[in-house]
Structure formats: C-alpha cells, structure tokens
Amino acid sequence: MLEVKNLVKKFQSGDSVVTATDDITFTVPDGQFASIVGRSGSGKSTLLSLLGALDKPTSGSIVVGGQDVANMGDHQLISYRGKSIGFVFQNYNLVPSLTALENVMLPMEFAKMPKLERIERAKSLLAEVELEPDQMDRKPGRLSGGQQQRVAIARALANKPKLILADEPTGNLDSATGKMIFDLLHQLSRKENTTIIVVTHDLEIAGKTDRTFKLDDGKLVK
Amino acid sequence: MNPVSRGIRNAFRNGVRTTSIVVILGLSIGLSLTMLVAQKAVENKIQSVKSSIGNTVTIAPAGFNPSSQANNALTTSELDKVKSLAHVSSVTETLAGHQSTTGSSTPSFGRFGDSSSGTDSTTTSLSSPITLNANGPGRFFASGGSSDTGTTTFSLPVSFLGTTDPSSVEGTSVTLKTGRAISGTSDTNDALVSDAMAGKNNLSVGSTFTAYNATLTVAGIFTTSNKSVQGTVVLSLPALQRLSGQTGDVTSAIATADTLDNLSSTTAAITSTLGSSADVTSAQEQADNTVKPLNSVKTVSAFSLVGAVVTGAVIILLTMIMVVRERKREIGVVKAIGGSNLRIISEFMVESLTLAVMGAIIGLFIGVIGGQPVTKMLVNNSTASTNSARTSFQRPDGMGGVFSEKISSDTTDTTAPRSFAGRFGQGVQRNGAVKGLSNIKAQIGWGMLLDGFGAAVLIAVIGSALAAGMISKVRPSTVMRAE
Ligand SMILES: Nc1ncnc2c1ncn2[C@@H]1O[C@H](COP(=O)(O)OP(=O)(O)OP(=O)(O)O)[C@@H](O)[C@H]1O
Ligand SMILES: [Mg+2]
Numbered sequence: 001m002l003e004v005k006n007l008v009k010k011f012q013s014g015d016s017v018v019t020a021t022d023d024i025t026f027t028v029p030d031g032q033f034a035s036i037v038g039r040s041g042s043g044k045s046t047l048l049s050l051l052g053a054l055d056k057p058t059s060g061s062i063v064v065g066g067q068d069v070a071n072m073g074d075h076q077l078i079s080y081r082g083k084s085i086g087f088v089f090q091n092y093n094l095v096p097s098l099t100a101l102e103n104v105m106l107p108m109e110f111a112k113m114p115k116l117e118r119i120e121r122a123k124s125l126l127a128e129v130e131l132e133p134d135q136m137d138r139k140p141g142r143l144s145g146g147q148q149q150r151v152a153i154a155r156a157l158a159n160k161p162k163l164i165l166a167d168e169p170t171g172n173l174d175s176a177t178g179k180m181i182f183d184l185l186h187q188l189s190r191k192e193n194t195t196i197i198v199v200t201h202d203l204e205i206a207g208k209t210d211r212t213f214k215l216d217d218g219k220l221v222k
Numbered sequence: 223m224n225p226v227s228r229g230i231r232n233a234f235r236n237g238v239r240t241t242s243i244v245v246i247l248g249l250s251i252g253l254s255l256t257m258l259v260a261q262k263a264v265e266n267k268i269q270s271v272k273s274s275i276g277n278t279v280t281i282a283p284a285g286f287n288p289s290s291q292a293n294n295a296l297t298t299s300e301l302d303k304v305k306s307l308a309h310v311s312s313v314t315e316t317l318a319g320h321q322s323t324t325g326s327s328t329p330s331f332g333r334f335g336d337s338s339s340g341t342d343s344t345t346t347s348l349s350s351p352i353t354l355n356a357n358g359p360g361r362f363f364a365s366g367g368s369s370d371t372g373t374t375t376f377s378l379p380v381s382f383l384g385t386t387d388p389s390s391v392e393g394t395s396v397t398l399k400t401g402r403a404i405s406g407t408s409d410t411n412d413a414l415v416s417d418a419m420a421g422k423n424n425l426s427v428g429s430t431f432t433a434y435n436a437t438l439t440v441a442g443i444f445t446t447s448n449k450s451v452q453g454t455v456v457l458s459l460p461a462l463q464r465l466s467g468q469t470g471d472v473t474s475a476i477a478t479a480d481t482l483d484n485l486s487s488t489t490a491a492i493t494s495t496l497g498s499s500a501d502v503t504s505a506q507e508q509a510d511n512t513v514k515p516l517n518s519v520k521t522v523s524a525f526s527l528v529g530a531v532v533t534g535a536v537i538i539l540l541t542m543i544m545v546v547r548e549r550k551r552e553i554g555v556v557k558a559i560g561g562s563n564l565r566i567i568s569e570f571m572v573e574s575l576t577l578a579v580m581g582a583i584i585g586l587f588i589g590v591i592g593g594q595p596v597t598k599m600l601v602n603n604s605t606a607s608t609n610s611a612r613t614s615f616q617r618p619d620g621m622g623g624v625f626s627e628k629i630s631s632d633t634t635d636t637t638a639p640r641s642f643a644g645r646f647g648q649g650v651q652r653n654g655a656v657k658g659l660s661n662i663k664a665q666i667g668w669g670m671l672l673d674g675f676g677a678a679v680l681i682a683v684i685g686s687a688l689a690a691g692m693i694s695k696v697r698p699s700t701v702m703r704a705e
Contacts, residue, residue: 045702045703046702048702049698049699049702052558054557054558054697054698054699054701054702055697055698055699078557078560078561078562079560081557081558081559081560081698082559082560082561083560087558087559087701089701089702090704091704093551093555093558093701094555095552095555095556096552097228097231097232097235097552098228106556106559106561107559107560109224110559110560110561110562110565111560155559159560167702
C-alpha cells in the first residue's frame with residue numbers, strides 16, 4: 001500500500017517559487033498498475049522522484065509498507081531506493097561503461113546479493129525481457145532504444161521491488177516498440193505482484209491501466 | 223564487478239585523455255623522484271663530507287714561521303689544560319723533526335733559517351724512500367747551485383714524528399704490517415717505519431738505525447699509501463722531545479671534540495684557554511663552506527619536489543573534477559538505484575589511483591634515468607659558482623714552501639704542490655672531500671620507489687578529495703531531468 005498525504009514540493013528558481021506538486025493526496029493498493037497523466041510541467045516527474053525518494057518533499061508524507069519515506073535517514077533512503085523501488089526512465093539511464101548484464105547486476109550488488117546469484121538472476125531477467133544472449137554482454141551504446149529500455153526494466157525488477165516507477169518509459173520509442181515495452185511492464189508486474197506507477201502522455205496506454213491520476217499545475221485533478 | 227575493477231575500467235574509458243593525463247602525471251612524478259634522488263644523494267654527501275672532515279680542532283703555535291721560532295712552540299703543559307676542557311675527548315700531540323741522511327750532499331734547508339722543528343746538525347743512517355721529480359727540487363735550489371737539476375745525488379731528509387697517538391699519522395690511521403705498536407707516552411727508542419722506508423734501508427723488526435746521535439730500534443713496520451707518511455719515522459712524543467732536546471715542546475696538536483655539534487664551542491674554549499699563543503682552527507668553517515653549495519641544491523630540489531607533487535595533485539584534481547562533471551548523470555543513476563556515496567567515491571578513488579599509479583610507473587622510469595644526471599648537473603652548477611671552497615689554505619707551518627715537493631707517482635691529483643703544510647692541516651683531505659662533490663652518487667633504492675608510489679597515492683587522494691565532495695552533492699533526482 002502506497003499512501004501519499006498532502007504532498008507539497010516547492011522549487012526555488014531565481015526569485016520565484018515554483019510549486020511543482022501542490023497538496024497531493026492519494027493511495028495505491030499493492031499490485032495495482034496506475035498511470036499519471038498531465039500536461040508538460042504539471043509535476044508528474046516531480047511526484048515520481050518524491051515517491052522514489054530521489055528528492056525530499058517540502059511537506060507532506062509518503063508511506064510505503066508502513067514506513068514514512070519523508071522521515072528516513074540517509075542509510076535508510078539508500079536501501080529504500082535500492083530494494084523497494086525500481087526505476088524506469090524515458091532515456092533509459094543505463095550505466096554506459098557497463099554491459100547489459102552488468103547493468104542488471106548492479107542493484108543486486110548494492111543489495112549485497114552473492115555474485116553467482118546475481119549473474120543467474122540477471123540472466124533470467126534479461127531472458128524474460130527477451131534480450132538475446134549475445135546482447136547481454138553489449139554495452140548500452142550498442143543496443144537499440146527498445147533493447148536498452150528492456151534492460152532498464154530488467155534492472156528495475158532486479159531486487160524484487162514493491163514499487164516500480166516509470167517516467168514516460170515509451171516516450172523515446174516508436175509506438176509499436178512502446179506498446180511492447182508497456183505490455184512487458186504490465187505482464188511482469190502481474191507476475192511479481194508489483195505496484196506500478198507509470199507516467200505517460202499516451203492516453204491509450206493510460207486507458208489500459210487500473211487507474212489514472214491526472215495532474216494539472218501540480219494539483220491532482222482526477 | 224566490484225568498485226575496484228569498475229574504477230580501474232573507468233580509468234581507461236577515454237583512451238586519449240587517459241594517455242595524456244598519465245604522461246603528464248608521469249612527468250611530474252618523474253620530476254619529483256628525480257628531485258628526491260638528488261635530495262638523498264646530496265644529503266648523503268653532506269653526511270660523508272661532515273664525517274670525513276671529522277670533529278677535530280687543530281692547534282698550532284701562533285704565528286709560527288721560520289724567522290721567529292724562538293718563543294712560539296706549544297708546550298705539553300698548555301695542552302694539558304686543553305685536555306681537561308669539557309667536550310674534548312682526546313688530544314693528540316705531535317712534534318715534528320727532520321734528519322739529513324748521513325754522508326749525502328744535503329740540500330741547504332737552512333737557507334730560510336734553521337728550521338723550527340729540529341732539523342739540526344745530527345744525521346740519520348736512514349735514507350728517505352721518497353724520490354724526487356727530475357725537475358722538482360731544481361726549482362728550489364736554482365739560486366744555490368745552478369748546475370744542480372735535482373737528480374738522485376740529493377736525498378731528502380727523513381721526517382721524524384713524535385706523537386702521543388702512533389696509531390694515526392697525518393690524520394690517517396696507519397696499519398701495522400709486522401711488529402708491534404708503540405706507546406705514544408713512554409719514552410723509549412722504539413720506532414715505527416713504513417714498509418717503503420724499511421725496504422729502502424733493509425730494515426726489519428728489531429733492526430736498529432741511528433738518528434739524533436742515538437740508536438733507535440724498529441718496533442713495527444706499517445703500510446700507508448700516503449707518500450709523505452712513507453718518509454716519516456714515528457716515535458713516541460717524549461722520545462722525540464728528548465732526542466731533539468725539545469722537552470715539553472709540541473709543534474702541533476689535534477684535539478677531538480666529543481661530537482660534531484660541540485665542535486664550535488670546543489674550538490672557542492680551546493682558543494680562550496691558549497690565548498694568543500696558539501692558532502686554533504677547526505674543520506667546522508671549512509665543512510660549512512664545503513656543504514654550502516650542497517645545501518642550495520637541497521633547497522632547489524626540495525622546492526622542485528613540492529612543486530612536482532603539487533602539480534601532480536592539481537592535474538588529478540582537475541581531471542577528476544572534469545570526470546565527475548561528465549558523469550554527473552551516471553552518478554545520479556547509480557544513486558537512484560541504491561548506490562551509496564561511499565561506493566561511488568571509492569570507485570572514483572580507484573580510478574584516480576589507477577591514473578596516478580600508471581603515472582608513477584612512467585615517473586619511475588624517468589626518475590631512474592634522470593636521477594643521476596640531474597643530480598650531477600645541480601651539484602656542478604652550484605659548486606662552480608662557489609668554487610672558492612676548493613682553494614686550500616696554507617697553514618703557516620714553518621716547513622710550508624721550504625719543503626714543497628712534487629712527489630713522483632703521486633696517486634692523488636691535488637693541483638697544489640704537496641707541502642708539509644698539509645701534514646698538520648687537513649688541506650689534502652679537504653680537497654678530496656670537495657672534489658668528491660662531482661662524484662656524487664645518486665641512486666634509487668627500494669625505499670625511494672616506495673616513496674614514489676607513496677607520492678602517487680598522496681597525489682591521487684588529494685586530487686580526488688574535491689571530486690569526492692562533488693560526488694556526494696550530486697542529487698539523485700537529476701536523473702529525472704532530460705540531458
Ligand atoms: N530542480 C528544479 N528546480 C526548479 N524547478 C523545477 C525543478 N524540477 C522541476 N521544476 C519545475 O517544477 C515543475 C514540474 O516539473 P516536472 O518535471 O515535474 O514536470 P513534468 O510534468 O514531468 O513535465 P514533462 O511532461 O515535460 O516531463 C516545472 O515547472 C518545472 O520547471
Ligand atoms: Mg517529466
């Protein structure tokens with residue numbers, strides 16, 4: 001269960017203050033596939049980074065599995081990001097110096113999983129996202145966008161997180177590939193019973209999710 | 223994959239950059255090492271110059287010269303006062319004398335007045351093993367007899383040295399070949415002669431010879447490479463005092479300070495004890511002159527060392543800052559998927575260490591190759607400018623000038639004619655020490671290699687410290703923003 005209460009995030013930019021998320025309150029039950037839609041600049045990415053503890057809220061609370069993310073110390077935050085959250089980004093954000101396999105193994109290394117187990121799990125995850133074995137040892141620079149995003153999804157699933165946060169995961173892909181990636185996310189989350197929150201511009205995609213939140217100028221309108 | 227192997231791999235991510243950084247670092251570390259080598263070499267040299275000069279104080283009668291020799295001999299009782307001074311660990315007293323060879327046509331040494339230290343009317347049955355250059359003595363006798371060109375018709379007088387320390391003559395220790403040592407304090411007619419002297423005069427242990435109208439016995443035969451010592455018969459001080467009729471007189475004494483640090487104060491104490499009756503000189507001043515150019519080399523190399531280390535650190539610092547800025551997003555990503563600051567920083571540390579160690583390896587080659595020539599260059603440059611340190615001063619020793627001799631097959635190539643002045647002063651020894659500066663040995667030892675790697679590690683750590691600060695400030699939320 002994800003509970004968000006009165007979440008406010010303000011940014012100071014020059015003299016003016018931007019309220020990126022303005023008093024947002026909602027809950028998402030475990031295993032639900034939710035989407036967030038809204039115009040550009042409406043605060044979707046900001047909300048996602050607060051949920052994933054990449055940034056601290058100005059006020060309000062985010063409770064995941066009974067724990068308030070806003071009150072976590074540095075060590076707890078690092079372990080929360082590593083173990084409870086899986087991120088998928090619009091521009092993939094793989095580590096360019098590591099191979100596909102090593103990218104998937106990285107969060108497991110941070111979670112101190114034994115090496116052999118890491119290799120095993122990374123390989124099976126990459127197989128699940130349908131990456132060819134010869135592509136596993138390639139660095140991101142030698143993979144297509146769709147292939148990179150599949151590696152990113154495998155990496156997000158590595159530590160069996162409670163919550164997967166995806167910020168426009170299909171934004172850089174053609175619609176066919178985008179659909180494939182979306183279906184993959186959907187399917188894997190069903191299988192692992194993971195909560196997914198996906199930000200998208202694509203209303204068709206949003207329509208397929210269990211629930212859609214609409215943001216407008218930092219406020220939750222639906 | 224662990225932070226170490228990732229860090230090493232990251233060091234090679236940008237080949238061109240890695241190469242240029244490693245080369246520049248190598249040059250700076252090489253320079254540091256070269257300077258370290260120069261420093262060590264110079265330090266060793268300073269030590270050896272200081273120890274070769276020793277902590278001795280030379281005491282000679284004041285204004286000692288052939289024309290006013292009447293009242294200026296030192297006496298044993300005066301020197302007893304010196305012995306009792308604090309920090310004086312020993313005093314060696316010597317009396318020098320000469321005996322012409324019986325039956326030979328002797329050069330007229332009395333030309334400058336009867337020589338101070340006992341060249342008197344008596345003769346010795348010995349002849350000196352020292353041979354003269356064909357034209358050597360001619361220089362001195364030209365006014366006396368123009369037909370004489372210094373051939374073997376002349377034989378040099380034999381030197382006699384009465385000393386309280388027969389184990390050492392002219393500052394060099396003598397090694398007994400056969401026979402026994404003699405005591406420096408007991409008044410016997412036992413003498414030590416050099417193997418050259420023994421060979422020239424068919425002497426063996428127990429043989430007797432005459433000098434000062436007395437019969438002396440060879441107690442021991444010693445070896446020495448010092449030509450002038452080869453022509454010297456060593457007796458105990460009281461024996462020569464008695465034989466030459468100079469009871470209580472001493473022509474020279476060498477006091478030894480307990481430590482080099484006490485040399486100055488001891489010299490001052492001796493000077494005030496003996497007052498105007500003696501010239502008191504120590505090796506201190508001359509040691510200072512000798513090491514002065516070395517000290518300036520030390521300073522130059524110390525500055526260069528610091529400069530090179532700082533340069534290396536700055537190179538690494540700038541590189542790591544550049545790298546961190548470049549990989550800001552990557553750092554954010556790693557943080558977003560659960561990487562801690564510590565992990566990321568250690569990965570970067572390994573990367574900068576890898577660069578520094580590669581630089582150190584190149585630097586070691588430069589240091590090994592460049593250490594010796596650079597040291598030589600530095601030393602030569604600075605000793606050339608203070609060349610006056612090389613000129614030896616002549617002690618007013620009575621025999622100076624009178625007895626200047628060029629010794630054939632002299633092994634040491636001192637440019638000044640060897641004189642008896644060098645006997646009690648340490649002119650020859652000093653010359654050798656200063657000349658040795660150009661023979662300075664620069665070497666790289668294991669310790670220095672470790673120092674080099676230590677410097678590399680230091681450079682890497684200092685250089686990546688700021689980068690570490692930047693890394694910890696990277697916000698994981700940067701990954702949400704487009705590039
Ligand atoms: N670090 C920041 N500093 C200042 N202002 C920020 C910062 N991050 C976001 N904002 C502002 O907050 C508001 C919300 O930004 P956000 O990135 O969440 O929008 P978004 O809904 O994700 O837009 P898009 O669909 O274009 O990605 C914007 O006005 C943005 O300018
Ligand atoms: Mg966004």
